[in-house]
Amino acid sequence: MLLERGLLVGWVCLHFCLHGANADLTRYRNIRPKPEKILKPCAFPFIYENVRYEHCTTVNSDFAWCSVDSIFNGKWRYCVSTDPPACKFPFLFGKKLYHACTTDGYVLGKTWCALTHNYNMNGLWKPCSPNGEGATGVGAL
Numbered sequence: 001m002l003l004e005r006g007l008l009v010g011w012v013c014l015h016f017c018l019h020g021a022n023a024d025l026t027r028y029r030n031i032r033p034k035p036e037k038i039l040k041p042c043a044f045p046f047i048y049e050n051v052r053y054e055h056c057t058t059v060n061s062d063f064a065w066c067s068v069d070s071i072f073n074g075k076w077r078y079c080v081s082t083d084p085p086a087c088k089f090p091f092l093f094g095k096k097l098y099h100a101c102t103t104d105g106y107v108l109g110k111t112w113c114a115l116t117h118n119y120n121m122n123g124l125w126k127p128c129s130p131n132g133e134g135a136t137g138v139g140a141l
Contacts, residue, residue: 046067
């Protein structure tokens with residue numbers, strides 16, 4: 001019995017390591033967002049779960065996102081480098097100059113960008129879209 005419990009804990013830990021604790025924006029964690037064909041602009045400011053957002057957020061998500069409506073109704077998209085706060089290109093990280101989002105220095109191969117032209121000076125950054133620039137989705141509540 002103890003061995004079975006240990007295996008269960010191991011599988012649960014593996015699931016969260018691979019998929020992340022915040023896989024998407026919906027309350028139904030098994031529903032994945034479907035890409036929209038047209039990139040809709042973010043609606044800043046927007047209200048999500050009674051909180052006002054002036055820029056992209058990572059609340060309930062592993063990646064920055066925004067609502068495409070002023071009051072979140074399930075339609076959203078991943079943020080891109082030009083969404084607030086905007087990425088600054090080129091930016092210096094270590095001894096290298098980057099002109100696009102990079103996976104260098106980030107775990108699990110996720111992309112990121114600096115929020116100033118010199119990351120080394122202040123360490124300000126944000127995650128980039130997981131599906132490339134312009135990735136969108138629709139979530140259901």
